[in-house]
Amino acid sequence: MDAIAWDAPDADHPARRAARASMTAVAEGRKADWLALFAPDALIEDPVGPSFLDPEGAGHRGPEGIENFWNSFISTIAGFRFRVADSFAGGPCCANVATITTTTPDGATMTIDCVLVYTVDEDGRITSLRAHWEPDRAMATLTTP
Template identity: 80%
Template sequence: MDAIIWDAPDADHPARRAARASMTAVIGGRKDEWLRLFAPDALVEDPVGPSFLDPSGNGHRGHDAIGAFWDTFVSTIAGFRFTIADSFANGGCCANVATITTTMADGSTMTIDCVLIYTVDEAGLITSLRAHWEPDRAMATITKP
């Protein structure tokens, strides 16, 4: 199940490289590797705005907060499949049109249609990851084994 399916333009770009490295670390369950991709004061908004994952809607800023986000949410998912349908890279950003399929430990799945926007600094570190998706839409896709 774990995979990155890249059906999008893939010309080399620092933000696109960071996006792929992020997805690879998530699939592999490698928290420390994932955190090293982020600048010290980076911001993760997943999803953007208030949600059950971030009631304040302020996102998760800095390695400690991003690491806590991993521990609370990312680590609870048994499997990930990222399907990238399109990718737009310019300036210091890359916007990927994606579908993320998650599998829970009990075998249930959820499909998240989203736009993932990665912004990097001059060193290629992620300064911002903004995941635009609608929790209610995603929750409506949950299937039980």
């Protein structure tokens, strides 16, 4: 199975291009390419609101915060599969209805049903990535080898 299954509208849009580039870089483990997609003052909220990943719910802002997010969370996952079922682009934003399946180094998997909202600036760089998902629902899908 490909790391990204795009089963959604794919008309060209700057935020949709950024979303696809972000997913591809994550799936391929290309940290430098992923970091380069973000504007200097960008904010990642993944998930939106307080969670075990971000107890205060403040998100991860700027180059240092976004790199720390990669190092603390993305880099700990051995594999990502993205399936985008629908995509809505307008203005500077694109909202994607997606399912992300993660696999840890020991083979455990988790499925995250989510809505990923990307906002870009006039240069197409991501200014905001807001991932709407419920950690309890995702944890309920955890399977161990």
